[in-house]
Amino acid sequence: MSFVSLVVKDSETYARNRADMLALVDQLRALEARPVALSEERRERMEARGQITPRDRLARLLDPGLPFLQLHSLAGYMVDTSNPEKSVPGASVIVGVGFIAGVRCMIVVDDSGIKAGAMVEMSGAAFLSAQEIALKQKLPFVHLVESAGANLMEYKVEFWANGGKLFRNLARLSAAGIPNLAVLHGPSTAGGAYMPGLADYVVGVKKNGMAALAGAALVRAATGEVANDRDLGGSEMHAETSGLVEYLAEDDAHGIELARDVISALDWNKTLPPQPTRDFALPRYDIDDIAGLVPTDYRHPYDVREVVARIVDGSEFQDFKPRYGVSTVCLQAAINGIAVGIIGNNGPIDPAGATKAAQFIQLCGQSDTPLIFLNNTTGYMVGTAYEQAGMIKHGAKMIQAVTSVDVPRITLYIGASFGAGNYGMSGYAYAPDFLFAWPNATTGVMGGEQAAGTMAMVARAGAKRKGEEVDEDRLAKQSALIAAHFDRQAGAFHTSGRCLDHGVIDPRDTRRVLGFCLETVREARVRRVKRGSYGVARF
Template identity: 70%
Template sequence: MAFQSRVAPGSPEFATNAAAIRALVQRLRALEARAEAASEASAARFEARGQITPRERLARLLDPGMPFLRLHSLAGYQVDTAEEEASIPGSSLIAGIGFVAGTRVMVWVDDSGIKAGAMGAMSLPVTQSIQAIALRQKLPLVHLVESAGANLMKYEVRHWAEGGRIFANLARASAAGIPSVAVLHGASTAGGAYMIGLSDYVIGVKKRGMAALAGAALVQAATGEAAEDRALGGSEMHAEVTGLVEYLAEDDAHGVALAREVIGRLDWNKSLAPRPARAYAPPIHDPAELPGVIPADPKTPYEAQEIVARIVDGSESTAFKPDYGRTTLCLHAAINGFACGLICNNGPIDPAGATKAAQFIQLSDQAETPLIFLHNTTGYFVGTEYERAGMIKHGSKMIQAVANARVAKIALHVGASYGAGNYGMAGYGFDPDFLFAWPNALTGVMGGAQAAGAMVSVMRQGAERKGAPVDEAALEGQREAIQKVFDRQADAFYTSGRCLDHGVIDPADTRRVLGFCLETIWEARNRRLQPNAFGAARM
């Protein structure tokens, strides 16, 4: 039976809620546009060099009219610089899942319009994240290469050490039977040269592509040799002498066209049986209403099924143990015809809710049903009553179940996601297949007010134990400072900037995003790979 919504789209409350969410979505789009504008400001230089911009390369690579799921669009936001107006999100790369020659692939574009594509503070986490997704979802990787590499002015040895994981991931993906295609549009030196060497197929652009362990300046500094970049590592040399380049392109556009051709020739879907056609009805309640469903005040509770009714087929779901552990909802439903289980919060998780969720997770695992977690919880209940009821034991059951479930897991922060409740709901540390956040989402160890209250209480008790006078004005100042720190870090824009999710999405796009992810997961679970002992070696 379809859920009967109590939300009134024409009400003042709905309008207030929608306005608050839309303001946050506008902030998201403005930040994404900031990165695009910063990159496109270099368009004249690209044209003078006979090149096309990174975003034009991406547009030519992707199949027209097909969906593209952007990932990590806020990466690096307020990380490289604390000055909000000067912070350019994206970490000098564009990543996402899209279609190339009819094949679903992971796309990685070096945004060389921003600082020549030099890696930012969060470039490594983004790269490793998309590589992990590509491996998990069995997606070929297409990398459009042109990068100044690591920013040596901000060198840290840990970045160099972590960078090795990118190369290991390329080798392991190749050995697993997942190919990578690199288009060498410009320079790729030092460690970046191994991005090319470890790709399975390399397309080099004439006169522009360049891969070398050291450019001319470094060679002269290190050895005294007066070399020339093209001789050291130009695409033509690698195509004729080293064999590093398989295909030579006349220009950027031709290089992208060759990448499309290579992907098409893989016939990647040849072993993928067609998915049985399943008729399904769209939600009765419009997904576009979602911004008005979420209260503008994050402290105001609301019914999670109001969200579910706007993302699942026919707005229909079947509740599992609805009268047991009421603040935790476990629902059977479908999205775009894909059966799924949903676990949602209507507040903190109590012992009964944790037990119910643990059983539901295990049953979903038994039936090979993907799980979707809609986070809106302050965590597990605390207090004498709940401790005596076994909150630790029952919460641990839920965490055990989610950590070991073999089915696909998609997490979405739609409101609060605090403490161990985040863990039980397949949070960041539990490596869900996909993890997205709404722009109003808040996440952290606990809310700012609670953290400040707890720490001020500890300070007051410490002073009292020592017999010292309690300076209430100073404690209130401490309370405000602590709350500010916690609240700032809970913000979805802050956490996404640090790659603690795969991206912030517009709530109105939720059904489309979840449907796309479920299709991607279905393909991965039904695709046969041809692994080998080693990655494809260059001969």
């Protein structure tokens, strides 16, 4: 079906929406620039040691001109401080999917320009997320290592306990037949020594690369032995004596060159069947329009089909049961020639909408069609009529379907995503293959205004039951605090800082990001890997 857009670009509403959305995009870019600027402050010191900076390492590692999808760029934002002006996102790691010697890989780079690359709580969360994606999407895992280890000034026992998962996942990757490679650019001590220890291939850089369970200072404090770091864990020693390092590099640039050679030698794409050339038409409507047609306030409605018309091939889609459960939109379309099923929201999900979505999800499972969820809902409908119509059981059917369907799922938070509606729309807890948010997205159990209103009704009911008068001034102040508490946690920057998605994106990049993710999950489903019963061990 060819869609006819009703967006009026010269309207006041369009101009206001666009100004609001672009202001959020500017804020996103400003936040992403903070770790870059902070890391660059150490460029001179790194160059004096004969090193290149973490982002320069990444640039040399990647194939020129091919896409790189950065993930978790806001990790750690507003976690380390309550001051939004001082919080530096990124969590001292650079994470993303990119191409190395023509191979799509998961890449993690320790940002040693920030606190010597010391890991904080959200560093581990971003790292674990990258490993899980690599395992699911069968992506070789490449880690450019230079880290002072865990930031002991921010030590929490649960951070240490969960840190073991980083090493477990490296073993799982290896056992699953997915290669993982570490380039030892600088120190990797204590638990961090197991990053190269559990890698399948290790490139060690002379003079700077170092891996040891304890550095010289700790060894002396613990045992009294006077040692030096190079003898304890230098790349040269590991290449000649311990056997930890397979390839010894002269410097950072040579180390990256060796890493690219290792990935190339894997011939990782040999099992991919040839893919026919897919002819497709670009959307007839400009994706730049999204910035103006989508309100940043989720309480202002719009037709999600207007968004879909700007991201799918030819702006064409088939509307599934359009007159039934009308606030839940189910569409069949294609992106870059890849057939997809799309579920979007034009409001809360009612029993008919949940039933329609559950059926549509199962049909996509039957036809092995990837699903895309465009979240903009305040949740499932409540009230006597909806309860009697079976809202619980129909909502449960939708959650059952989204949990059980065996096709790739890509989720976007493009507005509100509240309560169990988030669950039915393949939210964070349902482990979609990829999950991104627009900067206007709002997620949580409910909106701040709704939470404050609910608690106010509870307070009034409690006072009435006790025969007491309600202090309206006090209740108003309490309501304001509750609303602020909920809203403060609901914004996309805050939730992405806690790694509750894979990143915040500019809405105008949506088609590009979806296309990249669809190609990634397609490769994973057709790629054959040779599993082992355990990971490759060093001898």
